[in-house]
Every structure is written in structure tokens, then in C-alpha cells.
Amino acid sequence: MSTLKTKTFIFQPKLWWLAVPFASVFLAYFVVPLGLTIIVSFWDYTEYSIIPDFIFSNYSYIFEGCFSFEKGLCLTFKTYLSTFFFCFFTWAITLLLGFCVAYFLVFYVNSIPLQITLFLICTIPFWTSNVIRMVAWIPLLGRNGLVNDLLLSMGIVREPVEWLLYSNFSVILALVHLYTLFMIVPIFNSMLRIDKGVIEAAYDAGANQIQVITNVIIPLCKPGIIIGSIFVITVVMGDFLTIGIMGGQQLASVGKIINTEMNYLQLPGAAANSVILLVITILVIIMMTKLIDIRKEL
Amino acid sequence: MHKVGSYGFFIFLSIFTFFVIFLYGPIISIILLSFQGASGGLTFPLNGLSLHWFVELWKGSGLVDIGASFQRSIMLGIFVMVLTVLLSVTAGLAFRKPFFGSDLLFYTAIGSLIVPSIVLSLGIALEFRLIDNLIISLGEQFGIQSIIDNFQTSLGMYTSGFGAQLTWTLPFGLLIMFAIFNRFDKSLEEAARDLGANSFQTFWYVVLPIIAPSIVGIALFGFTLSYDELARSSQVMGATNTLPLDLRGLTTTVTTPIIYALGTITTSVSFLVIGISLTIVYLLRLRKSK
Numbered sequence: 001m002s003t004l005k006t007k008t009f010i011f012q013p014k015l016w017w018l019a020v021p022f023a024s025v026f027l028a029y030f031v032v033p034l035g036l037t038i039i040v041s042f043w044d045y046t047e048y049s050i051i052p053d054f055i056f057s058n059y060s061y062i063f064e065g066c067f068s069f070e071k072g073l074c075l076t077f078k079t080y081l082s083t084f085f086f087c088f089f090t091w092a093i094t095l096l097l098g099f100c101v102a103y104f105l106v107f108y109v110n111s112i113p114l115q116i117t118l119f120l121i122c123t124i125p126f127w128t129s130n131v132i133r134m135v136a137w138i139p140l141l142g143r144n145g146l147v148n149d150l151l152l153s154m155g156i157v158r159e160p161v162e163w164l165l166y167s168n169f170s171v172i173l174a175l176v177h178l179y180t181l182f183m184i185v186p187i188f189n190s191m192l193r194i195d196k197g198v199i200e201a202a203y204d205a206g207a208n209q210i211q212v213i214t215n216v217i218i219p220l221c222k223p224g225i226i227i228g229s230i231f232v233i234t235v236v237m238g239d240f241l242t243i244g245i246m247g248g249q250q251l252a253s254v255g256k257i258i259n260t261e262m263n264y265l266q267l268p269g270a271a272a273n274s275v276i277l278l279v280i281t282i283l284v285i286i287m288m289t290k291l292i293d294i295r296k297e298l
Numbered sequence: 299m300h301k302v303g304s305y306g307f308f309i310f311l312s313i314f315t316f317f318v319i320f321l322y323g324p325i326i327s328i329i330l331l332s333f334q335g336a337s338g339g340l341t342f343p344l345n346g347l348s349l350h351w352f353v354e355l356w357k358g359s360g361l362v363d364i365g366a367s368f369q370r371s372i373m374l375g376i377f378v379m380v381l382t383v384l385l386s387v388t389a390g391l392a393f394r395k396p397f398f399g400s401d402l403l404f405y406t407a408i409g410s411l412i413v414p415s416i417v418l419s420l421g422i423a424l425e426f427r428l429i430d431n432l433i434i435s436l437g438e439q440f441g442i443q444s445i446i447d448n449f450q451t452s453l454g455m456y457t458s459g460f461g462a463q464l465t466w467t468l469p470f471g472l473l474i475m476f477a478i479f480n481r482f483d484k485s486l487e488e489a490a491r492d493l494g495a496n497s498f499q500t501f502w503y504v505v506l507p508i509i510a511p512s513i514v515g516i517a518l519f520g521f522t523l524s525y526d527e528l529a530r531s532s533q534v535m536g537a538t539n540t541l542p543l544d545l546r547g548l549t550t551t552v553t554t555p556i557i558y559a560l561g562t563i564t565t566s567v568s569f570l571v572i573g574i575s576l577t578i579v580y581l582l583r584l585r586k587s588k
Contacts (some may be wrong), residue, residue: 008353014310015391015392015394015395015397016392016395016397016398016400017392018388018389018391018392019388019389019392019393019400019403021384021385021387021388021389022385022386022388022389022392022403022407022472023399023403023466024409024463025385025461025464025465025468026403026406026410026468028461029416029418029422029458029461029462029464029465030410030413030465031406031408031423032416032421032425033420033421033424033425034417034418035423036421036424036425036428037417037420037421037424040424047367050427097313097317100310100313100314100317101313101314101317101466103310104311104313104314105314106518108307108310108311118314120319120576121318122317122318122319124532124569124572125321125322125325127522127526127568127569127571127572128325128522128526128565128568128569129517129524129525129526129542129561129564129565130526130542130546131526131528131542131545131549132325132328132544132545132561132564132565133324133325134549135545135549135557135558135561136324136325136327136328136561137324138328138340139324139327139328139331139339139340139341139342139558140323140324140327142340142341144339144341145341145342146327146341146342147344153526154520157524177320177321177324180317195522197576209306225335228413231411231412233413234413234414235414238413238414238415238416238417238527238529239414239529241528241529241532241546242414245549249550253386254418255414258416258417259416259421259532262533263422267420267427270420271420274414274416274417274421275416276419277417278413278417280415281412281414285412297388298577
């Protein structure tokens, strides 16, 4: 009888214990830090130290002059506007590009090994250095870069184009370059699940390719499109590296403000900005997740 | 229906081809430019062919100590890789049955992917700064001389740095585990148990060989994402710098192809790791199909 008991114990181990180390990492390095950020955003500070307190001046400082519109937009609103600008264009371009690439891989590449190979070709750069991928644009976009050489030799322009590098253009280009994969993977995943019979039925019923894409494939890919959009939008919302490096440290973003404040050890100020950024990011995500259940999509 | 050779095929093929060129063109151009002669600049055309800039890089050439940060990044990458594999696989096993708080934990992990990296980096830096304050005040209270004299900060690669990187690598690891277990044939385990295997034996001889290719995938994510991680690491590495941190500093100060040479080397390390991982996955699948 006793051996049977032991056996039952072995057969049904309490597996939840196995998640404890995983959960502890997120407790120590995710939940607690975010909690502390919220707390410290109400603290006071001097040049050398942060002082426990409960004040709102970090927040009121951020929104100083934001609600009297005589002098135009305040710095904070301007910064968010600039951040949303990068978000929107990066999102629109990565979505279009990501959708087309995934569509090609799923519906035109019929051999599975070839499909896997081409998919990996799209994925490999994700595993290399982001900074190098940004630096790599310099020889192409610089004043004497390849693109300018080409434009000059073709007679399209007379002077080298200056706005190719360290501009809004180069920031969006680099963001698209870095993050289109975040669109491709979830859309690819959604497309693979589409029953080919459904598409065949649509064609048999007389739909053309564009109708099939807009009426069948896009609705069925909605979860993938939304997951990809969440990733791209949130990553651009908090970006400070790409906008910093590709913008020549001249352009504004919320992430850069936080980064600068940290470098000057204005930690409660940085914390207050972080809380606001976090709230806006969460609002964006809630709006988008209303539409799907992420866990069903894996 | 989607015929190869049709009108649409060529449109989407050209979009795909354009995308691949867009993806690889820049990196290929800096690899080419890193092999320039001594008079070479930051742009084309190539001025001669040589290893000059690699030699300069090797000598140091007034740069920060790249060799040391390179070594640190590799060590940290391996450390994060091992933890990512261990924690993702154990958590993946736990998640196969719902447990108290499993949904909360899942959404926390996903939330970690989505939260702006700079915010998390700040939070972790704050956490360790408060720990510093605590240590110093304890040291003063109890008169511990070594703390009063020598203590600088608890921020460091293996205290705060690796944790910041794990919040980025572990969610990918968990998602890969979910993907594999959602397609896992449970009857294989039941068969093993019917034959008298205990839980550990079932895992070791049945489950593990089946999920092995995915574990290599998790290891690949763990190493490469740590080795190249910058956004989350930016505030939490303490006194030492990892390679990506140094690289970012160099983008504003260096105006010679030496930065391309560094780019070529660090990209080669990434490609090497990716190549090894994919080969192992391929061999494991080959063995499975036999």
C-alpha cells in the first residue's frame, strides 16, 4: 500500500514549483522595479540624493505651461507628438512590409524547407547587434554616401541630400529596419493557421486576389496584425537609442528625456516621466488587446 | 490559386527581395568597408584592401578597452543563456497544468516584453540604489568598517545587469516552450509511464529529446539577445561596460572605419552563434526523423 502511495506521488508531482525561479526573476527585476518607479516619482531630490516624500512637483514640472496654449505647445506635448509621429510611420510601414513578406512566404512558397529557410533569412538580423545595424546606415546615407552618389550621378539632385542621415527620415528607416520582424512573425503565424480550403472557396466563388486578401486573409490575420502592432508601437514609444543615434542626438522622444534625466541623476523626475509613459503605453495596449486573446494564438 | 509565375507572384517576390536587400545591404556594406586600406574613410569607394583597421582595433588605438568589454559581454551572454534555458524549460513544464497565478505570471512575462525598456532600466537602477542606501546606513549603524570605507554600489553585471537582460530573454523562452507544448503529443509520455518510467525518467528520456531543438532555440535567444542587449542594460551595469554600451559611446566619437571593424567582429560572433545553433537544430531534427 505504501509503495503505491509513493508511486502516485511521483506520477503527479506538484509541477507549479518549477515556475518559482522564473516567477522570482520577474518579481525582483520587473514587478518591484516598476513599483519603486511609481513610489519614487513622488519623492523629492537634491543634486546628490533622493529623499522619501509625497509631493506632486515632479508631475507638475512635466506639465508646466501645458494647459495654457498662448505660447504654443509645451515641451512635454511636443515630445509626445514627435514620439507619436515616429510610432505612426513606423507602424504603418512595418505593417505593410511585414504583411507582404509574410503573405509571400505563406501563400507563394510551397516547399516547407524553402519556407523555413526564407523565414530564417528574415529572422537572423534580429539576433545581431542593434547598434551595428544602425551604424551600418552611415556609408549608405551619409553626405558622401552611396545613395547620394547614386542620386548625383543620375542627375536627380545637384547637391548632396542632407536629410538622409540624422533626420526623421533616417530614424524611421532604422526603426523599420530593426522592427519589421516583430510584424512578420505574428502575421506569418496567423497566416499559417488559415485553412487553405477557405481561400480556395473564395476563389471558386469568383473573388479576385485583392478581394481574397481584404475579405478573407486580413480578417483571419487580425490577431497576428494586432500582436505585431502592439510590439512595434510599444517598442517605438519607449525608444531612445534609435532616435538618439539615427537622429544625431537632435530629435526629441520621451525615452530620451528619461535617459537624460537619469544621466543628471534627477531620478524622481525620470520616474514621473516613466509613469506617464507607462500609463500611455498601457492605454494603447488595452485598446488593442480588447480585440484578441493573446494566449490562444501560440 | 497562388500560382508561382503569376502576376501577383512577381509583385510579392520583388517586395520580398527588396526586403532582404534592405535587411542585409547595410551590414554587408560595413563589412566591406572594414577591410579598407589605411587611407579609407567612412564611405565608399573602398580605398585599397587590408586588415589595417582590425590591427588598429587590436592595438586599442586610444579607444576604451574593447577587448575587456568584449570578454565581459561573452561571459554575461553565456550566463544569461544558461539561466534562460533552465528557467524557461522549468516554467514551461509548470505551465502545462494551470496553477494558482499562472495566468498572472504569463501576462507579467508578456508585459515585460512590452514595457518600455528605459522605464524598466530606470526601475532596476532605482531598486539597487535604494539597496545601496540600505547597505550604507546599516554599515554606519553597526560600524562595519569595510562598508564605510569601500562600498560603492550594488549595481553590477551579475547583480542587476543579468536580471535586466532576463526580463527580455525569458519571455521569448517561455513563448517557445508554449509553442512546443501546444503541439506536444501527450500519449508519448503516457506510454513511458505505462512502461514504468518515473517523472524524471519520462522527462529525461522522452520529453527532453523531443523538445531538444526548441531548447537550442531558447539558448540562441538567450545568448544573442544578452550579447547585443543595450536598452535595458543601459542604466544597470554599474561601473563596467558591456560591448553594446561601449559601441554606443563610439558612435558619437569615432570617425574612422575602426568602428566598422568592430561591427564586423561582433556581427561575426553573432553569426557564428546563430550558425552553430541552427546546425545543432538541423542535426537534432535529422536524427529524430530517422
